[in-house]
Amino acid sequence: QQALKLGYSLAPTSHYGVGATAMAEELERLSDGKFTIEQFPANALGGEREMVEGAQIGTVDIVITSTGPVGNFVPDTLITDIPFLFRDYEHAHAVLDGPIGQEILAQFPNHGLIGLAWGENGFRNLTNNVRPIRTPEDTQGLKVRTMENQVHMRAFQELGVLPTPMAFPELFTALQQGTVDGQENPIGVILSANFSQVQDHLTLTQHVYSPALIILSPIVWDGLTDEEKGWFEEAAAAGAAAMREKVREDADNGVATLKEQGMQVVEDPDRAAFEAALQPAFAEFAERFGQDKIDAIRNTGM
């Protein structure tokens, strides 16, 4: 009988919550009640970086997190931050569930973590208050809040955007007061943070696919038998599947809801033009991550 503490940054009703619940049910079923999961939503156990670190030192047992902070622990995950790397959801799932994704998860134990499965946040989209965005010309000079992520910031700079890192709690007010012009997040986040109240334009740029990760503390992992390890992997896979399903649902309904709330939505921006404008940045990413690895991802399922 072991109760595990599972932390994540979003509300219990979010896709993380749905994934956590699915994982908990599956694990309890497989282990016949030996392992139970207690959920700590909404950063109750700290921010994402801190929770991942917590898994490392054994103060948090399971973490569901975006890849954002994970790159600072396991550099191999950074490759997923490259913009326009994944064509669509099917492509992303094929890559992450296939050998490439599993190879990255296999790196985790070298960095003091166990990567159980790839979950999902969905494609990130751009909102702003200045103009509807269709082509790279439209993004010139916009101040956009981005994550503290070198790859994202580099790509946005190439598009003429002024990337501005900013703490999430300050973002709503900053958008409202025009301290920054825009922000970029998956539809689910745009919806739950009520950004439609302070942003006029949404463009479905789908510029970055944002996976999530289900991470286990190595301290828990090392105490498991091989059979139990299998249960954890299976339960995490069930959690990830539930998460992806919820993300898909949210994205489908979310755009309609955001339109109802008054946002002007550009559904088919010129993605090819954005990709073309990013060529100089892509050359740098190739040098950093290896052209062969990038090509392997791009060629998956082609």
Add this chain to the structure above:
Amino acid sequence: MSTFMLAGMVFFIALGAPIAIAILAASIGGIAFFTPLPLVLVAQRLMTTIDSFPLMAIPFFILAGNLMEAGGISRRLVEFAKALVGGVQGGLAASCVLTCMIFASVSGSSVATTFAIGAIIIPAMIKHGYPKSFGASLQATSAELGVIIPPSIPLILYGVAAEVSIGELFVGGIGPGILIGAALILFVLVYCRINGWGKEDHVGRLPLLSATKEAAWALAMPVIIIGGIYQGVFTPTEASVVAVVYALLVGTIVYRAISWRDLIGVLRRSVIASTIIMFIIAAAGLFSFLITRAGVPAAISAWITSVVSDPAMFLLAVNVFLFLVGMFIETSAAIIVLAPILAPVAISFGVDPVHFGLIMVVNLALGMITPPFGVNLFAACQVAQVPLERIIRHLVPFVLVIVTCLMIITYVPELTLFFRNLAY
């Protein structure tokens, strides 16, 4: 474990250990005796809790307050307030409240307000024949406005902890701030008349026009800070550093009052004061992690919802609870621990999270002047050079005034939400 930690903390505090050390010692004991957690958790929480951009407003507001005092900005604000309301009996006491209100609109910290204004107004009050102990308790009470009128560090902390928009909280603070300011002015005018203090307050005032002219640079400061936040020039956190730069420029270039030597003293005091507060916050971060991980918040909210059924009763219970907490616990630490527990329960009772934030902050700000542990009391006693025991007699009526205002703020949500709804 939680009971052990709480008992340990109270014991160490009563013994006279530094609050932060008491919290840490109790938490370390809790980890070692009751959990399988590694002690490196202590280091992790001591770092990550203060690894927060919004929290940087604390050292900056403290620095800005010290610069304003050294640079002559505080003195000019006092002269201006005296010219405006100081002409009647008790006018100097009323000026103290008004100055604190103006100062509060550029400073987010009550302690900074106490030091910056008290250093000027308390000696003036003594000169005009007010009892020292009355001056100190008035200053301690008025300085509460520092965290109620925006900008405000506790409102930032609440916003971060409960994930509520800091901008909305700030606007929400305007109504309660004006209410408390007005109530205090009214009260001191009556109280001074009853006690026969301040009959000569009209002597030595500047004419309004020249006082305004003198204070022009000082009075421009709230316009720049509040205006800058709402024009999107800077975020509420960044406003604190803009206040630092403005106070430095006005103090050195315009008023030519700050020397190198002064500047070093200002930095020294600011570093020590910031460290004291930040270290308590860091310690509270460890404590709150442990009780959260043990499931205490979830249990408390479940208990509250099962015992209390209507919002009015809930708010009353919360107010009594927070008043008791405020007597013993530092405001920032209390908000970090309690906001994530209480805010979701309040929301489930249909209380607006911005309204609830103001209730929490006004109540815990009251804790700054309730013995035994009240930072404003400590600061005011230090400025006025009077022992704590001596000012308690004058505190009672002030506490009653604030409690009355708190009840109005609690049960008239419009007072808080009117400006919010206007702006958002």
Add this chain to the structure above:
Amino acid sequence: MLTALKLVDRAVFHVTLTLAMILLVTMAAVSFYQVTTRFVFEQPSTWSEVTSRSLQIWMVYLGLVAAFRTGSLMAVDMLQRLAPKTLKIVVICAIAGLNLGVLAVMFWYGWSMAERVRFQTLAGVDNPFTGGGISIAIVYTAIPVGAALSIVAVIARFAEEVSRASRGEPVNEAEARARLETEGA
């Protein structure tokens, strides 16, 4: 021997306090730079936020030394003021022991934490010289360093308090604090 200890005490106090003051100024400068680059020059800075946050952590744990040395940490000192002489000395000893115990944990486990996270990099900044990441351990190190130096401060303060209490001298805290802060400046 005693003079040497006094010298160490003074050196630790002044060096840490001066460094913390420089850190506070740097934090303010970096944050103000952040506002101006974004608003005036429309070129938002990407490194300033994480930099000023990290400086703040170092400022707090270096500033802690001066806070301990001047006895400025917030405490409820009713018991100490009201207790008779012998009890007072017992209380002073107990508090110093508690302080030292907590600081020892901060030092030991702070060091061990810094070691554990040395391969984790800080988000948002690259090393300007190598282009690689910067280890988060440089932030965590503030805790063991600050704790170790605070131990010196606690011992020095303890010696002062005991000698004062045994002579039965009341102290004007504010005055003592001000004297300590300005001496040698």
